[in-house]
Amino acid sequence: MDDLRNTHQRTALRRQLSARRVVSDPLPRPEISTSFLVPQRKTSQQAPRSQDRIPEDLAMETPDADRCNMNGSPVGIPVGTTRPAPLTTELLSPKTHKTVHGAITVLPSHSLLVDLREGERRRGHKGTEVLVIDSQGTKIEVYSAPHLSTPCCLAEPTKRHTIEDLPSIHWRQYNDAALLVERIKQRTPKLTLHTSAAKCTLMANTPRGEIELLFGSIPPNDRKQSAGDAPRMRMRLSRGCESLEIARHVSGTRGEEWTKTVLKTTDQYPHISAADWDNLEVTERDGIAHLARFWRTCEALEQLEREEVPVLFPVASKSNSLILPPKISHSQTRTPTPTSFSSTQTLPMLNVAPRPPKLPFTKPDFCPPNPLPELLAPSRKTTHTHRARSKSISDDGLSVIGNPTAAAILPTWCKENFPDDDLDGLGGVTTAGWPRAQTKYIPSVGWCIRHSSRVSQGGRYKIMFFDGAVLEIDVDEDWGELTSAGGQTTR
Numbered sequence: 001m002d003d004l005r006n007t008h009q010r011t012a013l014r015r016q017l018s019a020r021r022v023v024s025d026p027l028p029r030p031e032i033s034t035s036f037l038v039p040q041r042k043t044s045q046q047a048p049r050s051q052d053r054i055p056e057d058l059a060m061e062t063p064d065a066d067r068c069n070m071n072g073s074p075v076g077i078p079v080g081t082t083r084p085a086p087l088t089t090e091l092l093s094p095k096t097h098k099t100v101h102g103a104i105t106v107l108p109s110h111s112l113l114v115d116l117r118e119g120e121r122r123r124g125h126k127g128t129e130v131l132v133i134d135s136q137g138t139k140i141e142v143y144s145a146p147h148l149s150t151p152c153c154l155a156e157p158t159k160r161h162t163i164e165d166l167p168s169i170h171w172r173q174y175n176d177a178a179l180l181v182e183r184i185k186q187r188t189p190k191l192t193l194h195t196s197a198a199k200c201t202l203m204a205n206t207p208r209g210e211i212e213l214l215f216g217s218i219p220p221n222d223r224k225q226s227a228g229d230a231p232r233m234r235m236r237l238s239r240g241c242e243s244l245e246i247a248r249h250v251s252g253t254r255g256e257e258w259t260k261t262v263l264k265t266t267d268q269y270p271h272i273s274a275a276d277w278d279n280l281e282v283t284e285r286d287g288i289a290h291l292a293r294f295w296r297t298c299e300a301l302e303q304l305e306r307e308e309v310p311v312l313f314p315v316a317s318k319s320n321s322l323i324l325p326p327k328i329s330h331s332q333t334r335t336p337t338p339t340s341f342s343s344t345q346t347l348p349m350l351n352v353a354p355r356p357p358k359l360p361f362t363k364p365d366f367c368p369p370n371p372l373p374e375l376l377a378p379s380r381k382t383t384h385t386h387r388a389r390s391k392s393i394s395d396d397g398l399s400v401i402g403n404p405t406a407a408a409i410l411p412t413w414c415k416e417n418f419p420d421d422d423l424d425g426l427g428g429v430t431t432a433g434w435p436r437a438q439t440k441y442i443p444s445v446g447w448c449i450r451h452s453s454r455v456s457q458g459g460r461y462k463i464m465f466f467d468g469a470v471l472e473i474d475v476d477e478d479w480g481e482l483t484s485a486g487g488q489t490t491r
Contacts, residue, residue, distance in 0.1 A: 081168075081171050081172055081175065082171070082175070083171065084163065084166065084171055084174040084175050084178060085137075085178070086136060086137035086138055086163050087112070087133065087137040087174075087177065087178040087181050087182075088135065088136060088137055088181075088206075089106055089110045089111070089112055089135045089137075089181065090110075090135070090204070091185070091188055091190060091204040092106045092110070092181070092184060092185070092188060092204075093106065094106050094107060094108045094110075097180065097184060099116075099119075099180060100119070101116045101118060101119025101120075101122075101176065102114075102115045102116035102117060102118045102119055103115050104116075104177050104180055104181070107132075109135070110135035111132055111133060111134050111135060112131075112132070112133040112134075112135075112137075112177060112181070113130065113131075113132055113152070113154075114130060114131040114132070114133065114173055114174070114176075114177040115130045115145070115152065116173050116176060116177075117129075117130065117145065117148060118148065119176075120173075128144060128145060128146040129142050129143065129144060129145065129158075130142075130143050130145045130152050131143075131170065131173055131174070131177070132154060132157070133174070133177065137163060137178070138162060138163045139160070139161075139162060139163075140160070140161045140162070140163070140166055140170070140174070141157035141159070141160050141161075142157055142158050142159040142160075142161070142170070143157050143158060144158050182205055182206075185203060185204040185205035185206070185209075186203050186205045186210055187203065188203060188204040188205075189201045189202070189203065189204070190202050190203060190204040190209055191298065191301060193294060193297065195290070197215060197286075197290060198213045198214060198215045198216075198287070198290050199213070199214045200212075200213050200290070200294040200297075201213075201214075202294075202298045202301070207240075208239040208240055208302075209239075209298070210236060210237060210238050210239065210240075211235075211236070211237040211239070211291065211294065211295060211298060212234065212235070212236045212237075213234070213235040213236075213287060213290060213291055213294065214231040214233075214234055215231060215232055215233040215234070215235075215283075215287055215290075216231050216232035216233065231249070232248065232249050233246070233247065233248045233249065233283065233284070233287060234246075234247045234248075235247075235287050235288075235291055237265065237291060237295070239265075242264060242265045243262055243263070243264060243265060244262070244263045244264075244265050244271070244272065244291075245260060245261070245262050245263075246260070246261045246262075246263070246284055246287070247259065247260045247261075248283075248284075263276050264276075269292055270285075270288050270289075270292065271288065271291075271292060271295075272288070437449060437450070437451055437452075438450045438452075442463075445463070445465065445466075446463060446464045446465040446466050447463070447464045448461065448462070448463050448464075449461070449462045449463075449464075450462075453475070453476050459475060459476070460472065460473065460474045460475070460476075461473045461475070467485055468484075468485030469482065469483060469484050469485050470482070470483045471483075479491065
């Protein structure tokens with residue numbers, strides 16, 4: 001009787017265990033029965049449970065590779081495994097991270113090398129392949145690596161997939177790698193702010209990074225850290241889980257230790273319930289005040305990252321002038337100076353180089369006009385009748401330049417040709433009927449200045465060469481004078 005009773009108990013226990021679903025098994029295992037329970041087995045086969053049956057039409061239409069169980073997961077992978085979402089390796093530095101199932105390596109190209117062969121072999125799988133995922137998580141390459149003792153050779157992938165057509169056999173490896181990357185980002189700083197009281201850090205995990213505050217830490221410019229400068233309190237806010245962890249370094253009867261408290265957070269300040277706020281100490285309340293200020297800073301930064309800020313660049317208009325952004329002052333821009341002039345264009349802005357001081361004039365009665373003040377002044381249009389107008393270049397190619405102080409500085413041989421009444425009335429402004437000083441730039445030679453004469457159409461010419469020599473020729477008096485760069489005069 002005892003043996004029969006024990007047999008019935010063992011049989012009932014086997015039924016209960018077989019009826020339970022194992023997480024790693026896609027389908028329930030068949031019930032185990034003894035020889036004296038054959039009628040009960042036939043009865044169970046005649047009336048199978050409806051929730052364990054797969055529709056025959058679905059099983060016939062769906063291929064074996066894509067067949068799914070009643071929970072929506074493909075056959076051959078654990079229940080609960082979902083299609084992977086793209087991961088990103090942004091802000092992660094190249095490094096190898098070890099796990100109990102293998103290792104993942106962030107390559108210098110920010111691609112991710114997933115090597116979980118050890119864990120796959122412990123689960124009973126082959127474990128002969130590694131994955132290389134790009135930085136955006138959308139392209140996956142499969143490489144063959146059958147030997148654990150041999151480093152992976154990433155010469156030529158055996159298969160290439162995208163995140164949309166990734167086979168279900170690689171889903172678990174991809175999801176495990178994505179979970180590990182997210183945990184690494186929870187300890188990777190994205191934004192660090194140092195204050196007089198704490199070191200505030202925004203982590204790189206998405207979509208809402210965790211916030212950590214260390215109170216009592218040293219400023220960033222100090223390299224050495226003593227025992228008294230170690231952090232005395234740490235606050236870690238998980239916005240995804242809506243929890244706040246407060247860890248304090250205290251000294252008690254058992255020595256120094258860390259105490260940890262986890263609180264539920266809210267959206268309104270002080271971001272915890274009133275009951276939890278009353279139980280906090282003064283130091284912890286001050287820490288929450290610092291946390292609230294840095295929290296707003298992080299939200300403002302995330303809002304700026306979501307917004308699309310238009311970038312303004314200088315655009316060239318049809319008139320070859322730059323259209324600058326509003327913030328750039330127009331006073332900082334320069335008007336482009338033309339590099340060449342046409343032979344039929346007046347030269348109101350022509351800059352004539354002055355004579356070097358080491359080349360004195362040989363004749364004291366000759367005082368050439370100084371056109372520099374007039375040339376450096378900007379040319380402006382005016383409605384006054386006494387303002388001189390620029391005149392076209394004559395047939396010989398010499399440009400006409402007016403000088404308002406010509407009557408005062410011209411030599412006697414040229415000043416006598418000015419009417420006295422006109423000089424008094426107009427202040428010496430050059431008009432069409434008076435003598436004029438004409439200049440012309442000769443390429444590879446220098447500047448040529450011509451002064452009109454009161455006797456003939458010849459006048460006086462002065463050529464200033466590039467090497468510093470000056471040649472003066474008077475057509476009316478039939479003489480020429482050459483002054484070298486060293487000051488020697490030849491007449």
